[in-house]
Amino acid sequence: MRADLQQLLSGPADEVAPRLLGAILTRKIKNQILSGRIVEVEAYDQNDVASHSYRGETERTKVMFGPAGHLYVYFTYGMYYCCNVVTGPEGHGAAVLIRAVEPLEGEDVMSANRGVAGANITNGPAKLCQAFAIDRKLNGHDLASMPLKLELSQTLSNEQIVQTTRIGISQAKDVPWRFYLKGNPWVSKV
DNA sequence: TGCCTGATGTTCT
């Protein structure tokens, strides 16, 4: 239900984040379909020092200030991409970082994209971008349409969701805006 | 099993 998703995404990032858990991400590459279920996310907002949007809109972060439901892809540490779902009203810089997904379809293709045998393939923000072949070209993409689509699935109960502080950041470490599915093996780190 | 480090380049100060 696209309208429901749009309505959900227009809310604040810290409210949207837990409700994106369980949503399905579908990627189309040539004739291949890849899909996965979101199991771990983090929220970032412009009033949050750890967010890229904290210092205002720049060439890099302008997507975060755009309409909700688009993809914000950033390049980090010289070699990795990470992807976010833009949330909140237009003009407000907020997004939800997708940190881990559980592969549903095309796991063999994801593994090939990652080029690492044996390791977990989608249990980290840069890993899932590699697995889904997401790069700068998809920055600003509308997630309501292919080649990358986001769809809500079932509603989860609060007991299935764990809320903690975010990881991998150097500022605002005490803000509890990381959410993941309890007991899911694809979560990056518990 | 767990800590430490190198790879690598974009962005902002």
Added chain:
DNA sequence: GAACATCAGGCAC
């Protein structure tokens, strides 16, 4: 010129 929302491999215990 430094920081960085990361990852994988190496080495020590």
